[in-house]
Amino acid sequence: MSAQIGTREKLIRWPLMLLAVATVLGPLLWQVGTALKSAGESAVGFPGTLLPQHPTLDNFATAFTEIPLVRYVLNSVAISAMGMTTNLVLATLTGYALARIAFRGRSLYTMLLLATAVLPFEVILVSTMLVTRDLGLNDTLLGVVLPQAVSIVAIFVMRQAFLRIPDELAEAAAIDGAGPFQVFWHVMLPSVRGSLAVVAVLGFLDSWDHFIWPLVILSDPSKYPVNVGVQYLSGTFSADQRVISAAAIVVMIPPLLVYFLLQKQVFKGLAEGALKG
Structure with missing residues (x-):
């Protein structure tokens, strides 16, 4: 009986897994195939062809020569690096305060943060533009970064990470003579490295994907x-x-590199949340 159930599960599981993989990788493979097609091959139409008959890199050369693609990529790298840094620092400090520091109105402040998470950025676009202009940050990369320097999702990822740390750990460090900053730096941060990696990747990807602002x-x-x-x-x-x-393939390369560099820590952070949350 159990063997029959196992066989049925496999018959259901594998087609679903293959469908999920095809759904995720299909558009990417189609994009790569289109980018490698020569001028004489059709890039549109249905069903079309996935594999190019005469692969060429001329399309990449054209993308780099017709627009300053390298400059645009460097601008995005600078914006994303700043956005990742501000998101990491501010989310970590805010999450730590919400999780480990008792202050009046903490619950209300937490609820207000959660409420703002449902508001799309377009709702505050005009007011944000006016404030940025008054600060003299129009037409600057800093003006791109600051209005979205920290995300609510990152704050709550770090809050939950700090909440999972046993109180006894911080108390033992305090008994040994560690001050508040030493407890935070030497005890708390090493315990949430996986979540820090998750926030770093989310911050980089979020900044990289910005278009409207x-x-x-x-x-x-x-x-x-x-x-x-x-x-x-x-x-x-x-x-x-x-x-x-x-050009779209070139755009995907930097965030993929960031993800692969932090892949181990990201999975560690996700596993920590699944096991202890």
Whole structure:
């Protein structure tokens, strides 16, 4: 009986897994195949062909020569690095305060933060633009980063991570003579390294994906992040999806590198949340 149940589970599980993999990897493989197609091959139409008949890298060369793609990528790297740093620092400090420091109104403040999480950024777009302009940060990379310097999700990831640390650990460090900062730096932070990696990756990806806000606040095209700059290809090569696909693949490389570099710590942080949450 158990063998029959196991066979049924496999018959259901494997098709679902294959469907999930195809759903995730299918568009990516199609994008790569389109980027490698030569000028004589069709890049549109259904069903089309996944594998290029005459693979070429000319589309990547065109993407780099027709727009300053390297500059756009560097702008995005700078914006994402700053966004990741501010998100990591502010989310860690705020999460620690909400989890480990008792102060009046902590529960109310936590509920207010949760309430703001449901508001889309577009709701405060105009007011944010006015404040940024008054601070003299229009058309600057810092002006792109500061309004979204920390995310509510990151704050609550760190809050939950600090809540999972036993109180006895901090008390033992305090008995040994450690001050509040030493407890935070030498006891608390090493205990939440996995969650720190999760917040770092989320911060980088969130900053990398920004489109509307940089488009609103930046007027100098040389300062555009890559997501905004690549839109020039849509106008210049509206009929050539090969070049657009090549540029899109270049856009994906930096966040993938960040993810793979922090992959172990990310999975560790997710496992910690699943086991202790």
